[in-house]
Amino acid sequence: MNLTRQDVEKIAHLARLSITEQEMPVYVTSLSSIVNFVDELSRVDTGGVEPMAHPLEGQHQRLRADAVSESDHHEKYQANAPAVQAGLYVVPRVIE
Amino acid sequence: MLHNLSIGELGRRLNSGQISSAELARYFLARIERLNPALNALITPTPELALAQAKDADRRRAAGEQGPLLGIPLIHKDIFCTNGVRTSCGSRMLDNFIAPYDATVVAQLKAAGAVMLGKANMDEFAMGSSNETSFYGPVGNPWDTTKVPGGSSGGSAAATAARLVPFATGTDTGGSIRQPAALTGVTGVKPTYGRVSRFGMIAFASSLDQAGVLACSAEDAAIVLKVMAGFDPRDSTSIDLPVPDYPAALNAPLAGLKIGLLREFFDGLEARNTALIQDALRIYRGLGAETVEVSLPHLPLSVPTYYVVAPAECSSNLSRFDGVRYGYRCTQPKDLLDMYKRSRGEGFGAEVKRRIMTGTYVLSAGYFDAYYLKAQKVRRLITDDFRKAFERVDLLIGPTTPTPAFAIGAKIDDPVTMYLNDIYTIGANLAGLPGLSLPCGFVEELPMGLQLIGPHFSEGKLLNAAHQFQQATDWHRRSPRGYE
Numbered sequence: 001m002n003l004t005r006q007d008v009e010k011i012a013h014l015a016r017l018s019i020t021e022q023e024m025p026v027y028v029t030s031l032s033s034i035v036n037f038v039d040e041l042s043r044v045d046t047g048g049v050e051p052m053a054h055p056l057e058g059q060h061q062r063l064r065a066d067a068v069s070e071s072d073h074h075e076k077y078q079a080n081a082p083a084v085q086a087g088l089y090v091v092p093r094v095i096e
Numbered sequence: 097m098l099h100n101l102s103i104g105e106l107g108r109r110l111n112s113g114q115i116s117s118a119e120l121a122r123y124f125l126a127r128i129e130r131l132n133p134a135l136n137a138l139i140t141p142t143p144e145l146a147l148a149q150a151k152d153a154d155r156r157r158a159a160g161e162q163g164p165l166l167g168i169p170l171i172h173k174d175i176f177c178t179n180g181v182r183t184s185c186g187s188r189m190l191d192n193f194i195a196p197y198d199a200t201v202v203a204q205l206k207a208a209g210a211v212m213l214g215k216a217n218m219d220e221f222a223m224g225s226s227n228e229t230s231f232y233g234p235v236g237n238p239w240d241t242t243k244v245p246g247g248s249s250g251g252s253a254a255a256t257a258a259r260l261v262p263f264a265t266g267t268d269t270g271g272s273i274r275q276p277a278a279l280t281g282v283t284g285v286k287p288t289y290g291r292v293s294r295f296g297m298i299a300f301a302s303s304l305d306q307a308g309v310l311a312c313s314a315e316d317a318a319i320v321l322k323v324m325a326g327f328d329p330r331d332s333t334s335i336d337l338p339v340p341d342y343p344a345a346l347n348a349p350l351a352g353l354k355i356g357l358l359r360e361f362f363d364g365l366e367a368r369n370t371a372l373i374q375d376a377l378r379i380y381r382g383l384g385a386e387t388v389e390v391s392l393p394h395l396p397l398s399v400p401t402y403y404v405v406a407p408a409e410c411s412s413n414l415s416r417f418d419g420v421r422y423g424y425r426c427t428q429p430k431d432l433l434d435m436y437k438r439s440r441g442e443g444f445g446a447e448v449k450r451r452i453m454t455g456t457y458v459l460s461a462g463y464f465d466a467y468y469l470k471a472q473k474v475r476r477l478i479t480d481d482f483r484k485a486f487e488r489v490d491l492l493i494g495p496t497t498p499t500p501a502f503a504i505g506a507k508i509d510d511p512v513t514m515y516l517n518d519i520y521t522i523g524a525n526l527a528g529l530p531g532l533s534l535p536c537g538f539v540e541e542l543p544m545g546l547q548l549i550g551p552h553f554s555e556g557k558l559l560n561a562a563h564q565f566q567q568a569t570d571w572h573r574r575s576p577r578g579y580e
């Protein structure tokens with residue numbers, strides 16, 4: 001199945017990615033070829049097979065106690081932020 | 097020459113006082129300064145930090161401390177967070193990101209006294225098989241700088257092959273340690289899923305990612321892996337099992353070892369490459385191993401399975417890059433949505449965007465069952481094939497890659513052709529198994545890799561089998577011209 005330009009525009013929107021006019025035809029072609037490539041899976045008989053989410057059987061992600069284990073590093077972490085004011089992250093206005 | 101010495105020999109010279117850690121760091125830093133411009137293997141050299149760490153190692157040694165990595169130089173793949181040092185992940189998105197803490201792997205190696213000389217180039221967010229997707233440009237293969245070094249740990253592999261450093265860290269999601277190790281003629285180990293901590297290692301595909309090492313021999317890799325491996329409460333997928341003494345197991349005899357030849361790996365393999373693997377099998381038989389052919393019928397489905405699972409996980413993991421808390425933000429966003437879209441659209445490169453969109457598509461409403469759930473089911477079939485094979489054999493053997501290093505630019509415009517480079521390596525990631533690539537000869541004067549895959553937590557056996565091969569051969573001692 002080949003993807004259309006509209007499909008790719010929709011995917012890009014869902015993924016929150018701006019795609020330029022020059023990039024668009026390249027993605028229409030290459031995403032179509034990838035989708036066609038992975039379509040090979042549809043021919044495999046997987047009746048009765050449980051989906052596998054973790055590569056080690058029997059292992060589960062551990063939970064930890066809900067206890068404070070870190071000290072306050074907000075100044076150090078926010079040094080990497082594009083815009084900070086009074087210890088808060090600054091973004092374009094969302095509420096008029 | 098110092099750059100051709102093993103980690104063990106460097107340690108002996110440091111212990112005897114023949115050389116200091118500071119001198120060793122200066123030696124390798126000078127080599128980087130002279131040879132890296134033609135390779136672009138390092139994104140960020142850290143000479144001042146390196147000398148400070150080396151002097152600290154000298155003080156620790158003078159105070160009576162010993163340790164196999166005390167004062168030994170390394171570079172970290174730029175996917176590992178290094179406190180106070182730029183951690184770019186090969187992306188414009190993180191070009192200005194100064195990591196505020198050390199990854200556990202970085203902390204472990206630092207605690208062992210290893211000296212970081214810099215950060216290694218890599219495919220952007222580890223998505224690539226050629227190191228060409230890096231924001232910082234491609235890496236030259238030291239065997240022929242018009243060829244790729246493989247990827248995504250291309251900088252780590254090229255630097256190790258050129259002996260710019262005794263060893264380097266890497267990560268492997270679909271072959272990103274083993275494939276570049278093969279294409280540059282070094283030894284690379286991808287441990288069992290969960291064996292090495294991923295805390296502070298920037299996530300790509302969380303059910304596949306694993307950290308490991310690239311070095312000049314299995315012996316060196318064993319020394320490093322012993323330090324890197326182990327339980328980390330800060331990584332919820334880390335496995336709480338004791339770490340075996342990998343170096344101590346290197347010399348176990350291979351008599352009676354059952355090696356399975358992966359039939360599917362030889363279908364369509366070029367005769368010259370098959371011949372190299374046959375030579376390797378003869379050596380193993382000479383060492384007392386028994387070789388039998390085994391079939392993993394679902395293994396050829398590894399690549400399409402991977403290219404559903406990995407992009408799906410990547411699209412989720414990379415949603416954290418939103419232009420708010422860290423990383424690139426576009427100029428003059430007109431609203432929040434515009435800021436998200438343009439920050440991500442401009443901050444990510446072409447391949448990363450392609451993978452995010454592939455993942456978004458296979459997870460989207462109406463396609464989830466047909467692609468993602470289906471791939472997870474096929475993943476189980478592949479994993480079951482491996483499990484059954486390991487009921488018959490101790491380890492599996494085959495080529496690491498279908499071809500030697502290809503030309504820079506040759507495959508970058510055709511993603512599916514590029515993805516097929518990882519046809520032999522991806523299976524181990526899907527099944528969470530440890531894999532190792534070691535040099536086994538040359539095709540057209542370019543190195544080829546032999547791959548060993550073992551059951552979960554069999555890193556010690558893989559290193560043992562690789563070391564025994566390297567005692568009987570000298571492929572791993574060959575150096576590219578100009579880097580001897």
